[in-house]
Structures are given as C-alpha cells and as structure tokens.
Amino acid sequence: MTSRASRRWRVTLTGATDMAVEVDPQAVTPAEKSGPLVTNLRRADGSCRRRFEVVVDGWRFEASVEPSHQATLRDKAARAARERHHSTTSVLRAHIPGRVARVWVEVGQQVEQGDRLLAIEAMKMENELRAPHAGRVERVAVAVGALVERDTELLTLG
Amino acid sequence: MSLRKDSRLGRPFRRLLIANRGEIALRIIRACHDLGCEAVAVFSDADAASPHVRAADLAMRIGPAPAAQSYLRVDAIIDAARQSAAEAIHPGYGFLSEQPALADACAAADIVFVGPAPATLAGLGDKLAARRTAAAAGVPTVPGLFEPLALSGPGWEDQLARTAEGIGYPLLVKAAGGGGGRGMRRVDDPATLAAAAASASREAAAAFADAQVYLERYVERARHVEVQLLGDDHGTVAALGERDCSIQRRHQKLIEEAPAPGLDGHQRRRLHGLGLAVARAVGLTNAATAEFLLDPAGEFWFLEVNARLQVEHGVTELVSGIDLVHEQLWIAAGWPLSDTVLAAAAAAAEPGAHAIELRISAEDPGRSFAPSPGTITRWREPSGPDVRVDAGVEEGTLVGADYDPLLAKLMVVGTDRAAALQRMRQVLASLEIGGVQTTAPFHHWLLDQAAFADASGLATDFVDREWRPAPLVQAAALRAAAAAAAHAAEASARVSAGALAAGGATTPSVADESASRDGASASPAAAGGWWQAGLDELLAERL
Numbered sequence: 001m002t003s004r005a006s007r008r009w010r011v012t013l014t015g016a017t018d019m020a021v022e023v024d025p026q027a028v029t030p031a032e033k034s035g036p037l038v039t040n041l042r043r044a045d046g047s048c049r050r051r052f053e054v055v056v057d058g059w060r061f062e063a064s065v066e067p068s069h070q071a072t073l074r075d076k077a078a079r080a081a082r083e084r085h086h087s088t089t090s091v092l093r094a095h096i097p098g099r100v101a102r103v104w105v106e107v108g109q110q111v112e113q114g115d116r117l118l119a120i121e122a123m124k125m126e127n128e129l130r131a132p133h134a135g136r137v138e139r140v141a142v143a144v145g146a147l148v149e150r151d152t153e154l155l156t157l158g
Numbered sequence: 159m160s161l162r163k164d165s166r167l168g169r170p171f172r173r174l175l176i177a178n179r180g181e182i183a184l185r186i187i188r189a190c191h192d193l194g195c196e197a198v199a200v201f202s203d204a205d206a207a208s209p210h211v212r213a214a215d216l217a218m219r220i221g222p223a224p225a226a227q228s229y230l231r232v233d234a235i236i237d238a239a240r241q242s243a244a245e246a247i248h249p250g251y252g253f254l255s256e257q258p259a260l261a262d263a264c265a266a267a268d269i270v271f272v273g274p275a276p277a278t279l280a281g282l283g284d285k286l287a288a289r290r291t292a293a294a295a296g297v298p299t300v301p302g303l304f305e306p307l308a309l310s311g312p313g314w315e316d317q318l319a320r321t322a323e324g325i326g327y328p329l330l331v332k333a334a335g336g337g338g339g340r341g342m343r344r345v346d347d348p349a350t351l352a353a354a355a356a357s358a359s360r361e362a363a364a365a366f367a368d369a370q371v372y373l374e375r376y377v378e379r380a381r382h383v384e385v386q387l388l389g390d391d392h393g394t395v396a397a398l399g400e401r402d403c404s405i406q407r408r409h410q411k412l413i414e415e416a417p418a419p420g421l422d423g424h425q426r427r428r429l430h431g432l433g434l435a436v437a438r439a440v441g442l443t444n445a446a447t448a449e450f451l452l453d454p455a456g457e458f459w460f461l462e463v464n465a466r467l468q469v470e471h472g473v474t475e476l477v478s479g480i481d482l483v484h485e486q487l488w489i490a491a492g493w494p495l496s497d498t499v500l501a502a503a504a505a506a507a508e509p510g511a512h513a514i515e516l517r518i519s520a521e522d523p524g525r526s527f528a529p530s531p532g533t534i535t536r537w538r539e540p541s542g543p544d545v546r547v548d549a550g551v552e553e554g555t556l557v558g559a560d561y562d563p564l565l566a567k568l569m570v571v572g573t574d575r576a577a578a579l580q581r582m583r584q585v586l587a588s589l590e591i592g593g594v595q596t597t598a599p600f601h602h603w604l605l606d607q608a609a610f611a612d613a614s615g616l617a618t619d620f621v622d623r624e625w626r627p628a629p630l631v632q633a634a635a636l637r638a639a640a641a642a643a644a645h646a647a648e649a650s651a652r653v654s655a656g657a658l659a660a661g662g663a664t665t666p667s668v669a670d671e672s673a674s675r676d677g678a679s680a681s682p683a684a685a686g687g688w689w690q691a692g693l694d695e696l697l698a699e700r701l
Contacts, residue, residue, distance in 0.1 A: 009646055011639035016524050016595060017631045021639045025647035033644035036637055039536060039592055040645075050646045053535070054638035055591070058598025059524070059631055063642035096529055097559045101364075122559040123529040125340075125408075126361060150531075 010071035015061040022068055090132060092155045094148040098122030103144055105155075109137045117155055120148065131157060169194040170491035171246045171270070175239045176200070176214070177260070178250030179229060180550030181566060182467070183210035186248050189483035198242040200235060202228035204560055209552055216242050223560045229253045232263050239269050246270035246490055248483075252562060255466040256283050272490040273444050274389075274465045281440055282465045286334050286372055288440075292460040295439035297432050300451060300459045301325060302374030306334055309359055309371070315352045321373060322351055328376040331358040335368030339409030344376055377459065379617045380451040382406065383418045384464075385433030386474045388485055388503075389442040390495045396503035397430035397437075398478050401470055404616040405604065407527050412597065412621070413516050413604065414470035416477045417509040418452070419575055419613035426507040429458055436463060445471075445486050451618075469517070469564070472548060476513035476571035478502040512578045513571040516586065516601045520563040523600035524627040531557050534565075536592030540585040544571045557594055565596065579611060603630060 012020045041051040041062065049066040101121035105111060111131045118140075119126040139156040142148060175198040176186045183199060187210065190197040199214030204223035211217040218238035221228035228234065230253055239247055247264055249255035255273065258280040264271035273279070282288045286304055293299050302325055308314050322329060322345070331354050333341025341362030343354040355371055363369035381404040389395040402418035403411040417426070433448040440463065447468045449461040471482045480502050489495070521527040534555045539547045549566035557563065568585055572578035583605050589598060600621075607624070609615025615624070 009643040011642050011646075013635050013639060013642075016522070016599075017635050019632075019635055019639075021636065023639055023643035025643045028640045028644040032637065032640050033648075034641075036641040037536075037590055037592065038641050038645050040649075050649060052642045052645055053592055054642050056634040056637045056641075057602045057630075058586075058589075058591075058596060058600075059634040059638070060592075060595045061635060061638040061642075063638060065642050065646035097531055098529075121364070122531070123561070123563050125529065126357075127528055 008068040009065050010068045012064045012071075013061045014064075016059040017061075020071075089138070089156060089158045090135075091153055092117065092129060092132070092157060094120060094150055094152045094154055095129075096120060096122045096127060097149050098127070098147075100142045100144055100146045100148060100154075101126050103140060103142070105137045105140070107137055107140055111135060111137060111157070117157075118142075129154065133157070166488060166493060166496070170487040170493070171195050171244075173198060173215075173242065173244045174246045174248055174272070174487070175218075175235070175242060175244035176210075176248050176250060177229065177235045177254055178248075178252070179205050179208065179210055179561065181548045181564065182250040182469070182550070184213055184550055185548050186250060186483055187213045189481065189487065192481070193484060193487060195487070198238070198244050200229070200238050202560075204556075204558055208555070209550065218242055223558065225253065225560060229561075232257070232259050235260065236263050236267050236269070239264075240267065244269065246272055246487075248272040248486070249466065251464075251466050251469055256464070258283065270490050272486050274440075274442055274446060278440050278442060279465050282446070282463045284334055285332060285336065285462050286370075288436075288462050289460070291439050292436050295435045297435050297439075297460045298458065300374050300377060300461060302329070303372040306370035306372050307331075307355060309355055309369075318352060318355060319348050322348065325373055325375050328378070330374045330376045331355050331371050332374055333358060333362030333366060333368065334370035334372055335366035336362055339406075340365040341371065342409050377451050377453050379454050379619065380404075380459075381418070381616050382411075382449065382461075382618050383421075383429060383452050383458070384447045384449040384468075385430055386468075386471070386478075386482070387433055387437045387442060387446045387448060388482070388489065388495060388499060389437055389444065389446075390489050391443055391492055392494045394495050394500075395434055395437040395442055396495055396499055397433050397506060398474055398480060398482075398499070398503055399506035399509060400426065400429055400433075401473055402616060403470060404618055405610070405620055406618050407621045407625075409618075411470065411517065412600065413514065414473055415512065415514045415575070415578075416473040417512065419616065423507045425456065430506060432458055432460065436460065444489050445482055469567070470515055472546060472567060472569045473513035473515045473571075476544075476546065476569060477509050477511045478506065511571050511573060512575040513569060514575075514578045514582050516568045516582065517564060517597065518566045518568060518589070518591070518601075519597045520557045520565055520594045521597050522595045523597050523625070524595075524631045527597070527600075529559060529563050530595040531559050531563075532594040533557070534591065534593045536590055538588075538590035539566070540568065540588040542585070544581060545569070545585055546571075565591075565594075575613070576611075579605060599627070599630065599634070600625065603627075 008022050008024050037055040039053040049064045052063045054061045054063050098120040102119040104116045112134050115131045117129050119128045135157040138158040141153045173196040176183045187197040196215040199211050199217040200220045201211045202223050220234040254260040258276040261271040261276040289299050290304050328346045331343040341358045343358045345351050345354045359369045359371045385400050386398040400418050401414050401416045403414040405413040436448045446465045448463050451459040520530050522530045537553045546569040551565045570581040604610050
C-alpha cells in the first residue's frame with residue numbers, strides 16, 4: 001500500500017436517511033470535520049468498518065466508514081449472492097417498539113404497494129405499516145395486542 | 159382567621175406528592191423546595207433511576223412500566239400519598255391531571271388535590287360540556303356539534319354524513335374526553351369521514367377510556383391562542399396573559415410563545431375577558447388554560463379548557479414574573495390570589511417581554527414526527543442569562559415507548575420577540591443530544607423561516623404546508639458523511655503511526671464514545687467538491 005492518506009472512503013449512513021457516499025477525506029476542511037457533533041461508536045465484532053454517530057443541525061446519523069476499495073469488493077460479493085437467490089420476498093420488521101394495535105391483512109391476501117398492513121401503537125400513537133411492494137402475505141408473525149421490540153419480525157410479503 | 163394577601167408566612171404544605179414523571183415532576187419538585195415543602199416522587203419500574211426520583215425527598219414505587227399499571231392508577235397514587243404522609247397531590251399535566259377520579263379520591267382520603275374541583279374537572283374534561291358552558295356564557299365557540307356522534311346503529315354512516323354536511327368541510331373529528339391531539343382527525347371530504355370518525359373513536363377509547371367523538375368546523379389558517387387563568391377559593395379569577403401555540407403537528411404543539419405576536423392591547427383585553435368569562439362560568443379554582451382559535455379576520459373562537467398546568471406554562475412565567483406552580487400550591491392551601499398576581503394580571507394586556515419555548519421530543523421530524531425511542535448517549539443543555547431549560551432526561555436515560563416523548567423544553571426570554579428569537583438560535587445551536595433523533599432539526603429550520611420570524615406564517619397548518627424535510631436531511635447527510643470520513647481517516651492515520659512507532663506490535667485503540675466539536679458550522683459547497691465528486695462516481699457506477 002503506497003498512500004493511505006490519499007485514498008477515498010465509503011460512508012454508509014443510516015438514521016435520518018439511508019445513503020452511501022464516497023468521500024475524499026483530504027478535501028474535507030477542518031471546519032467541515034469539526035462542525036458536526038461526531039461520537040465514536042463501537043465497531044461490530046470482527047468488522048473493520050469504523051462507526052460514528054454524527055449529528056448535523058439536529059439530524060442524527062450513524063455512519064459506517066471503510067476504504068472504498070474494500071467496500072467495492074463487498075458490493076460485488078453481495079450482488080453475486082443476491083443473484084444466486086433471486087426472489088422478492090421481504091420480511092417486514094418493527095421500526096419502533098410498541099404494541100400491535102391493528103392487523104388489516106391475513107395470510108394469503110394479495111396486497112398492492114402502499115396498502116395498510118398493520119399498525120403499531122407507540123407513545124399512544126398508531127403508526128401504520130404499509131406494503132413496500134405488491135405481493136402476497138405469506139406469514140403474519142404477530143397478533144393484535146402483541147408487544148414488539150424494534151426489529152421484531154411482523155409479516156412476510158412474497 | 160383572616161388570610162392577608164402577600165403575608166404568606168410558612169409554607170403551603172409540609173409534604174406534597176407529585177403524581178407524574180419527567181420534566182414536569184422535576185419542575186414541581188423545584189417549586190416545592192422553593193417554598194420549603196418536602197417533595198414525594200412516584201415512579202414506575204421504568205423510571206426507578208430517573209432524575210425526578212433522585213431530586214425528590216422521598217420516592218414511592220407505584221407499579222410496572224405501562225402507564226395504565228402505574229401513573230394512571232388512582233389507588234396506587236393515593237396509597238403512596240398515605241404511606242408518605244403527603245398532605246397534597248400535584249398531578250402535573252397528562253396522566254391523571256384532569257381525571258375527576260383522582261380529585262375525588264383525594265377528597266375521600268382527606269388529601270388536597272392541587273387543581274380545580276372534581277365537578278369542574280368533570281365539566282371541562284367533557285369537551286362537549288365545555289362547549290355548551292362557553293356558549294351559554296356568551297363566548298363564541300367554533301361551529302360544530304354540542305352532542306356526541308352516534309357511530310353505530312342502523313344507518314349511522316348516512317346520519318353522520320348529513321351532520322357533517324350541515325357543519326361543512328373541512329372539519330375535525332374530536333374526542334369528547336380528548337387532549338394533546340389524540341383522538342383527533344382532520345376530514346376534507348365525505349369519503350373518509352366514517353373511517354376517520356371510527357379511528358378517532360378507537361384512539362380516544364384507548365387513550366382516555368372514552369370513545370365519544372364529535373365534529374367541529376376546521377377553521378383554515380387559524381392561529382391557536384390560549385389564556386392562562388388562575389382562580390382562588392374566594393371567587394377571584396385572573397388572566398395572566400396569553401400564549402400563541404400555532405406551530406403544531408398532528409394537533410400537538412411544537413413551539414409556544416408569550417405574548418401572542420401581533421395582537422394589540424384591545425384584542426388582548428378581549429381575549430383575556432373571554433377566558434375569564436369561561437373561568438367564572440365553570441367556577442374555576444387553581445390553574446387552567448382556555449384555548450381559542452384566532453381566525454384570519456381577527457375573531458376569537460373558544461376551543462376548550464385544559465384544567466391543569468400546561469406544558470408551556472413556562473413562557474407565561476418568564477413574561478409575567480409569576481411562578482405558576484407556587485401560585486397553584488398557595489391556592490390549593492386556601493390562600494387568596496396575591497396582590498402580585500393581580501398586578502401581573504392587570505399588566506397582562508401590555509406585556510414588557512417576550513418568551514419562546516421549543517419542545518425537544520424523541521421524534522423524527524424527517525419521518526412525520528414518528529416516535530424515535532432509544533437511549534440518550536449524550537446530553538448537554540444550553541445555559542446562560544434569560545435561558546431556562548426544563549429537562550427530564552440525562553445521559554443514559556432510556557426513552558421508551560411507554561410515555562410521552564417530550565425530553566426537554568428550551569425557553570428564552572428577551573425584551574421583544576426579535577431579541578428572544580435571536581437568543582433562541584444560540585440556545586438551539588449549543589444543544590447537544592446523542593443517541594436518539596429529536597425534533598431539534600425542525601426547530602433549526604423554523605427559526606430560519608422568514609414567515610415565522612415576522613410571525614406572518616403563524617397558523618395551525620403551517621407545518622403541514624411548509625415542512626419539507628427531504629432536502630434538509632439530504633444536505634445534512636452529505637455534511638455528516640464528510641465529517642465521518644475525515645474522522646475515520648484521521649483515526650486510521652493515528653493507528654498506522656502508532657503501529658509504526660511500536661514496531662507493529664500493538665495497535666492503540668481510539669477512545670470510544672468520545673466526541674469532538676468546535677462549534678463552527680460547515681458548508682459542503684465551500685469544500686471544493688469532495689462530495690460532488692463522490693456523488694458523480696456513484697451515479698456513474700449505476701449507469
């Protein structure tokens with residue numbers, strides 16, 4: 001490796017929005033580096049990606065950062081894996097902890113993109129979950145009244 | 159015995175229990191200690207380590223985390239008061255504050271309830287009864303129903319459609335027992351009416367154990383203004399000025415200010431007079447707030463009375479100089495309104511200062527203000543002259559889904575609105591919160607809006623019409639990515655240097671959870687294009 005300092009980095013953001021962007025750190029000014037509130041987060045076990053929480057004007061992101069060449073290799077591997085299991089099945093998970101307030105669909109039902117599937121009540125509000133794509137409801141993993149944590153599996157859409 | 163005004167010797171109570179949690183519990187504990195009263199906190203299992211538990215002189219566990227099994231249990235609250243020998247209970251806002259059941263139980267247990275009489279609570283808690291009372295007192299009410307809707311029985315949907323047609327669209331479905339925007343739906347056309355009414359009724363039944371809903375005309379481009387009222391046991395009521403709370407989402411307030419901008423002395427006196435008329439009609443004692451709409455023609459329309467301390471009471475305190483919780487405690491102990499309060503009320507139509515409050519909640523303003531629970535990993539409050547922060551959380555607090563997402567209220571006061579706004583910009587810029595998404599970005603945006611700065615945009619639908627977070631999130635994301643990459647590169651260089659220095663034997667680790675910031679704000683446009691280059695490359699890859 002000749003020049004560590006000049007290489008580009010892939011930044012994958014989650015939180016206020018999900019996006020990936022390539023950045024040349026050499027072009028980032030000191031003010032741009034220190035303006036946002038940046039906190040180191042623990043790396044996932046075995047991962048060489050650095051993780052930060054970054055807050056900009058109150059918007060909160062979690063940033064996962066790795067050298068671009070490494071990210072590109074991983075992308076290729078992931079694409080190959082996707083091609084091997086070609087399918088449009090998606091497992092919908094709870095985006096917030098709460099209580100399942102309503103279930104509008106049942107197994108076998110055909111839904112269109114944007115149809116209401118179920119609602120989670122959190123902080124006394126009903127938060128509706130809608131279908132990300134058209135499909136058939138293959139599995140409903142929760143019932144009305146169930147308490148769910150973040151990322152609990154709710155429903156499988158085929 | 160005669161109670162002389164302004165000769166309050168001693169203290170209103172020896173010991174007072176606060177039937178609430180979070181920032182309002184802390185705020186009431188502070189007032190107790192100001193007056194030499196001991197404060198008893200109550201807590202659920204989720205709040206055992208909360209700041210309000212530590213701040214109190216004594217804390218009593220009242221049940222598991224869900225509010226229905228803790229903060230909403232009248233029997234547990236009364237038991238805690240008995241066991242702690244508290245003479246009085248302050249309910250705060252929300253939870254049991256407007257429930258006649260707690261006030262009744264207090265009376266039965268010979269405990270003073272810091273709030274209006276149970277009969278007043280019952281009359282005002284039913285929004286329909288309150289509308290009837292206001293109308294009978296000659297106070298203009300928003301056009302709409304005075305009786306609840308029937309949401310079952312043969313032909314109820316047709317009946318509902320005819321009733322709605324009589325009032326006119328757009329309209330609001332409101333919960334008779336409601337508050338805080340829950341059980342409320344805006345309906346723009348007949349097609350969605352029945353579903354909206356049913357869903358509002360369900361939400362109302364879950365939140366208030368009262369499924370009754372009614373219809374009210376939705377007044378477009380209206381402002382939300384409200385009058386702070388105090389009443390003593392001796393028949394005196396006073397209006398301590400008004401607040402503007404027009405900036406709302408989902409009918410929940412985001413920002414409040416006192417006084418309401420743009421009103422002249424004549425309008426203020428009229429508004430305060432309407433509030434006092436309602437207060438007298440219901441025989442108000444203790445503290446309450448009468449809410450009104452101000453339509454574009456300058457007319458006030460009665461909405462409802464909140465018979466409790468409001469979340470936003472602090473802005474009135476900053477302008478009037480009156481500590482409303484102190485006054486609540488003195489009133490509850492039987493004292494008449496003081497000369498200081500009456501003088502503040504007399505001056506309320508000509509206010510000499512301006513105060514603003516921002517609500518910082520664990521909600522994602524980029525995703526329709528959806529709840530965003532999590533653990534607060536970083537918490538730095540602003541401070542300084544004429545700055546007040548009422549917070550209920552600290553680093554390490556787990557913000558769960560069991561309770562209201564309000565974390566803190568940032569307040570400032572200035573000689574006028576422009577001075578207060580300028581101070582608030584600085585205050586908001588120095589707020590540091592990590593771990594959860596909050597409403598702070600919305601406030602950053604709002605304070606920069608010309609239509610907010612000159613008050614011309616104040617209207618309850620301002621957020622719906624103007625708040626478009628996507629471009630703001632996008633710009634913030636690019637700045638976040640730049641900062642993250644720069645930090646990663648620096649850390650990587652440090653590790654390499656360390657590894658070289660140590661002959662490659664060990665790798666020093668970067669301290670976790672450390673933070674850096676120098677307060678300067680960054681603009682990607684000035685950077686010479688690191689981000690543009692990155693985006694171009696990504697786009698090229700997709701092509």
